Amino acid sequence: MAFEGLSDKLSNAFKRLRSKGKLSQSDVKEAMREVRLALLEADVNYKVAKDFVAKVSERAVGAEVMESLTPAQHVIKIVNEELTALMGGENVRIASAPKPPTIVMLCGLQGSGKTTHAAKLAHMFKKQGRRPLLVACDVYRPAAITQLKVMGEKAGVSVFEQGQGNPVKIAKEAVKHAKDYGNDLVLLDTAGRLHIDETLMDELKRIKAEVGPHEILLVVDAMTGQDAVNVAKAFDEALGIDGVVLTKLDGDTRGGAALSVRAVTGKPIKFAGTGEKIEEIEVFHPERMASRILGMGDVLSLIEKAESQLDVKKAEQMARRFSENKMDYNDMLDQFAQVRKLGPIKQILSSLPGMDKHLKEADIDDSQMDKQMDRTVAIILSMTKRERACVDAINPSRKRRIAAGSGTKVEDVNRLIKQLEQMQQMMKQFGGKGKKRRRMMGMPPPGAFPR
């Protein structure tokens, strides 16, 4: 996950502060030296790191902190506030046209994730009730058009394409098409190049002049660190950008791009890409990102994700079955499917305050957790329909059959049976209190994760 190294180093710097009752100026100085090193090692721009530490130090040696009973906490609070400010303070939304459609142009270097993120944005806005149109302006790479069509289908959004025609003309005709067909959002997927060159910029400038986009979003790959920041600077100077989509934050990026882009270019990060799947995009909230970096979790984003991804009808159906205490293995399967929609389990858990540290200490990785879930799913799928609905008791010979069918051991089957019994028991304990039970919804079954 992104920021792992930075989080660890900051946490070590603060641990030493925490062990002191009262802070001296030299304690603060020493901690700030560590913070600066941590930022530089995370590939944060040199000047940005220097200015950041200067600001935090100035505030941290103030009377408010030095005389406080919990000075370390105060310093962490200041770092949190300054990290938030560094990334722009608040989330900046994309522009909205006074009269639809709003035209958003996505640009960036090859492989940065433009096509993927055009589709992710379309999917996200569609869920919010908009009617987006994806436009294939990358005419040089035939596969890009096919890729956009495939992703557009996944997003349930129409794709406007004219094969390998003239991208400026395609953009113009797409806007007309959007007006004719009532699309209120046009997302232009433009071509990328390996490096910034004049031909690329010229084409982007011509598209800009022809259709007058309300928002130009630059897509940059977080894994490229400081290069991403330089690319953002160059695109802004040549074309003028309104914001940045920072992709591949799920990788082991050190975080430098996220922390430097705004300070170097003055342009905010508006969205973050966290995976290859269509729903793996987040609105970028500087304060939440700062909390994540400091290992304080990001519960708000997790709740938002749950609200937008979970199938409400299914959840209600499950809640009803729970409240009638009719839970069976089919419900378990449904729950797994819902949990999976939220992304890798480790990512979900690391959104909870303090969990990041525990996950690291326990050295549990995504594949381990996913494998455990896969095993449980395989066991359930090896049951007959009657067994899944708990109509027949699962006797020893059936257990052996289920274990053989799922490539697991009888102990694994026993463990699953026990889990369901525990869940049913738990539901009984909430007897009659429908509200409480409903609150249990969305929780994975106990023991779903490895111990």
Ligand SMILES: Nc1nc2c(ncn2[C@@H]2O[C@H](COP(=O)(O)OP(=O)(O)OP(=O)(O)O)[C@@H](O)[C@H]2O)c(=O)[nH]1
């Ligand atoms: N892990 C991860 N992979 C991503 C993310 N966004 C995009 N990718 C992957 O990165 C690769 C490049 O993404 P594209 O969307 O094709 O990039 P592009 O900028 O359109 O590339 P060109 O069309 O060649 O200019 C693909 O394999 C994507 O699946 C992300 O947020 N996380």
